[in-house]
Amino acid sequence: MPVSPEENKAIVRRFIDAHNTRNLDLFSELVDPGYIDHTHHQEGIEEFRKLFELAFVAFPDWHEEIVDMIAEEDKVWVRVEATGTQTGEWKYMGGSLSPTGNKVAISMVFIWRIADGRLAEGWGVDGDSDFLYSLGLMKYTEKGEEMFFGE
Template sequence: MTADRSSSSTAAFSRLHDAVRTGDAELVARTIDEVVEPGLIFHAPVPTGVTGVQALKEVWTVLLRAFPDLRVEIEDVIAEGDKVVYRNTVTGTHLGEYRGLAPTGRSVRYGEIFVFRLAGGRIAEIWGVVDVLSQLRQLGAVHA
């Protein structure tokens, strides 16, 4: 079942997505505090070693610092029960340090899929699959 982005099942993610589109890491962090459960279970690998809400905030801080023009375009939204799946295409220009790599000025374009479990209208659990290999190849950090 495909969900309308304005439905209640996608409202929390829509608010977070809107904050990300501003490129303002502080707004993203405040929005996370508003739409994410404090006990968030975050199943995506985070290189910094932090967990939960702090991991999610750290991910966005790192990404927005490295790719200040970062854009997340939603390709598909599927909602069923307490879960919502998003397939996104991410683009940006590498203008800040990222994973130990100095800015290259190169553009990246990669895909990601996230599953969100909601509880009480807030994001309670996240599973993520991000094409980091493609991202790192485009930055010249990994060769084919």
């Protein structure tokens, strides 16, 4: 039986709320066991869950605020404003970053396909350059500083 776009939006809201409250127990209820993460090129609920566990260590105050949400058929698009402070070690893609104490604020857009009341596939676009710059992992060139921050 098809689920309405409004019901799909409610699933995404519950997922983001579970993320904000660190309630990973809801993953098994809200995420399909065969979840496909197109952003990080991985498959399976456990791999997806690990991303959140690592992020919670690095950014214990991470919070995502829903700004916009659109649903059509089995897809939900959501734009969030995310904030956090890196007070723990950030392990990602084989590397790690010691705590910087830096605050991060980025906009992100996610698209989720919902199947049988669970997130089945996901795509994400985020402010990677803003995120990396805030953590001190990326710097603008002298020309970039002049163009974007000069007088």
